[in-house]
Amino acid sequence: MTSSDANPSALYAKLLGETAKIDWQDLERFFAQGKLLSVARDLDLVSVAEAIAGDDKDLVTRWLASGLVERMPAETAAGYANRKPELWAVVVSPWICVQERS
Template sequence: MTSNEAAHSPLYLSLLAETAQIGWPELERFFARGILLHVARDLDLVSVAEAIASDDTTQVTQWLASGLLERIQAETAADFAARDPELWAVVVSPWVCVQERG
């Protein structure tokens, strides 16, 4: 275990292990259900998932208010469908958090 991993909670490490690269076609059904959250590149995807799982309402509300976290909009979905970028996702039921990398 690296010193950086030691600083993370068991929940963070569990979510990190569940985070995976995924293509837009596999995410479209979650978008259609309205449960796909877009995480800005500025944020750590796993930290966002941890905040949601821990019900950290204050932090999640700040991200939502600043636009760093939002439900994927139709324009973003169309862009992802057209470009098929490198996406990473983690499930925090009922939500699926997704972030573009690269």
């Protein structure tokens, strides 16, 4: 059972409540610090944050290995700066998980 099923965990619910739409300009300084994680659109942003916060090393390692979660690439950051897409983010200190929504 995943957290996005009918009965989300308390951590999932907490992180969901902390997830918000954000402008790229508000994220740029965190990108410069190397603290942004890019989350693929086909993953649930809050589930990724929950796995990181819950220290689910196996799941996070699989996402990292497959490129579904990665440190924000410079090309992606430049694209965000130019296009100003709809971005959603959630903080899992020290990381900020960011996902573009279409």
